[in-house]
Amino acid sequence: MARSTQISMQDVAREAGVSPQTVSRVANGSDAVRPETRIRVEAAMEKLGYRPNYAARALKHGEFRNIGVVLFNMTTFGNARILNGITAAARDVDYSVTIQTMRSGAERTLKAAVERMKQQPVDGVIVVLEERITDFAEYKPPRDLPVVLVTEGAADHCPTIDGDQYGCSTAIVDYLMSKGHHTVYHISGPVSSRAAESRAKGWREALEQLGAEVPPITIGDWCADSGYQAGIALAHDPNCTAIYAANDQMAYGAMLGLQAAGKRVPQDVSIVGVDDSLVDMVPRLNLTTMRMKFDEIGAAAFSMVRQQCEGEYVPSGVKTVIPTELVERGSVRDISA
Structure with missing residues (x-):
């Protein structure tokens, strides 16, 4: 069986009747493209099965615009809402999100989780750390990959955030x-x-x-x-x-x-x-x-890791705390009277 040929920007440009530069602008979400041209280029991409080369884009622009998220599981209410907050904040600034779950056994460590995510095209990593792990106290993130922890307690080497x-x-x-x-x-x-x-x-x-x-x-x-x-x-x-x-x-x-x-x-x-x-x-x-304002926690965690990806300083050793809010309904009786 013959190997399939990878579709290039030049192929899309010929199909759409535009220049490769215009295809590049569409692929990178640039606003400098007329709406009718964008529609024509996107139709050509879909017809030919074109997929952007994110590795090449990262080499050119120095970023993937993609954040990795590691969780123990995605089924709990808090984790699901934190993830929703992260993805919504990422979408608003044209970032993508890659999700992985924490492995079990000897690889259930921060180091193993971040190293596994580092193999993906990501600019930074958020770890939703709801359980105790062995290397929390001594963990140091890679110099070239920002890491933010959503967890209870401050970490010496990573910015952390959580509800109160x-x-x-x-x-x-x-x-x-x-x-x-x-x-x-x-x-x-x-x-x-x-x-x-x-x-x-x-x-x-x-x-x-x-x-x-x-x-x-x-x-x-x-x-x-x-x-x-x-x-x-x-x-x-x-x-x-x-x-x-x-x-x-x-x-x-x-x-x-x-x-x-x-x-x-x-x-x-x-x-x-x-x-x-x-x-x-x-x-x-x-x-x-x-x-618990889980969506707000997720959005703030994304902001913290994005700031680092863009060269801003976010201090470690200090935990950002998102306050909680009492919602009174009818399950408490005042017996003081």
Whole structure:
């Protein structure tokens, strides 16, 4: 079988009846092309199956206008919304996004993830680092490839950004305690999660600062079923009048578990979640929550890596924190009166 011939700009130019320079302008998104000419060139590209040579473009212009994104998975609400924020911000300035997921086993490191992404035509990399990995503290990015981490905690060698994981917990505890509750029970995320660890720390230290009893923590897995089981168990604790669940799925599951065990929300037990992920999914949603602005986090992470790609300085060792927002619905009762 004969090898297929790669279509060149000259081929497209002949088909469209324009110069190769005009084809180049269209391929690179230049505004210096008349709309009718652009349509004719794009039609010729599609007819011939032309694909821009990004490697050659990078050699000429010094950039691919493409950002790599590495995630542990793309199915969680937070990751999906962060990715949406990244891709929307990239689209607005004619950047592309290449996505990879973190490998398991010995290659589950920052170094391995970035090196694998470096094999792609990317100008910089964003790593959404939701789990603990072994080389976080000592990792140094390549000199020729900017790296931004979306994670809890500052990194010495990379710019980092995240929502206010710790602060959202202290705010929730203060809010529930202001409603007259003597303490707040906590359903945390999995022990592998950096965000869950920080939220649990904020909960514990907020209670300690207020001089309140710190109840035993309940470990969940971000899913509604774990919240449901926790709700059933906590329904039998007479001291439990307020629950803070580390995400909305577990909070909603806990509401159902409490109700299945004969407790009313909020008359008997108040509950608050985090992330506001159930809006437009659960009819008549009554859950008070702390909204995480994931799309804003993604857009800001893209801006940080793009700034570095374009030669601007973005400091390492400092974490950019995107504040959260309390959304009051009807799952909290004021018992102070």
